[in-house]
Amino acid sequence: MTIAGGSLCAIEFPAMVGVIDHPQRGLFLFDTGYDPAFLEATRPFPERLYRWTTPVSIGDRERWQVWLHSHGIDEAAIAGTIISHFHGDHVAGVQHLAHLPVHCARAGLAKLRAPGRFARVRNGLLAALVPPEVDAHARFFEDAPVLTLPTAFGPFSEGRDILGDCSLLAIELPGHCAGHWGLAFETHEGRPVLLAADAVWSGRSIAENRPPPRLTTALLGDTRRYRATLGMLGAAASANKDLTILPSHCAISAKAFCGKDVAG
Structure with a gap:
């Protein structure tokens, strides 16, 4: 599903996070990857369809404080997040940083907030992962x-x-x-x-x-x-x-x- 002519065998498909150390402003995370919150957000139906079609493994090492510690990241030094898009595997951890500036696309956030749970799941969007606080702190690329x-x-x-x-x-x-x-x-x-x-x-x-x-x-x-x-x-x-x-x-x-x- 990820490359033309690819194998039918299952492969590991990590969801990675970019950690950018700005010399004056502090740390910025490019996306947030997975978080145990993803499992909670995909518990009900139709959101469970997301987990069925893209099975994930989320353990203790993905818990927020454990993840920060294992990568040597000081949470107090994080100045904000930069969200490439709002698919669940890119924003599951944004809840931990919703009080900070969130740089993102207006078009992407609007799609996440659009009505229709089935439509959102079909498009890889889980609104429950992105608290309303994010909207208040959003700084749009388009602007x-x-x-x-x-x-x-x-x-x-x-x-x-x-x-x-x-x-x-x-x-x-x-x-x-x-x-x-x-x-x-x-x-x-x-x-x-x-x-x-x-x-x-x-x-x-x-x-x-x-x-x-x-x-x-x-x-x-x-x-x-x-x-x-x-x-x-x-x-x-x-x-x-x-x-x-x-x-x-x-x-x-x-x-x-x-x-x-x-x-x-």
């Missing part, structure tokens, strides 16, 4: 100043300056679902990085230009726009050898970037 991206991210040309200091630039990556965005920045060492969220599910898809089957992309979003975005990611990877593109579910890409095994 941030438009900036020209550095050439290291070409052919992507435009980003949104979400902090107002040119450090973190949100890039719309359409096709996967409504309100789906990535994040471009340079590390302390000057390495360009694009957090691609679910615009692509593996580095292999980029390297081989192999999108998911049409059934998958049509179910969740827009196949034509998804494939156009994948094409741009491939062009960016080819044109910019120093650019690192990190999908949210590709442990191989994350390990290559971090130089070690990573956990969701």
Whole structure:
């Protein structure tokens, strides 16, 4: 379901979190991954359909304080979250940080709050995971100043300056679902990085230009726009050898970037 011509065998599919250490503002989490709250949110019907179609394993190590400690994260240093999109595997932990600024797409939050439980579940959305407090603290990508991206991210040309200091630039990556965005920045060492969220599910898809089957992309979003975005990611990877593109579910890409095994 994640790559054309893929195996029918089950694979591990981690939901990873980006931890960004801003030199002045503190820590920002790019998405929040899974949390035991996901199990509670998918207990009733029709939300249980989400858990049936994408079975998950959530144990004690995913509990908020345990997860923070195991990754050496000081909760008091977290300045806010950056939400790529509102699918359950990307926002299950946002409840813990709902009192902080939440940078996200207006279109994505609107879709999450739209009526119709069956429709939301079909689109991978679990409204119970995102408390109403988030709406009050939301800072929308669409409202941030438009900036020209550095050439290291070409052919992507435009980003949104979400902090107002040119450090973190949100890039719309359409096709996967409504309100789906990535994040471009340079590390302390000057390495360009694009957090691609679910615009692509593996580095292999980029390297081989192999999108998911049409059934998958049509179910969740827009196949034509998804494939156009994948094409741009491939062009960016080819044109910019120093650019690192990190999908949210590709442990191989994350390990290559971090130089070690990573956990969701």
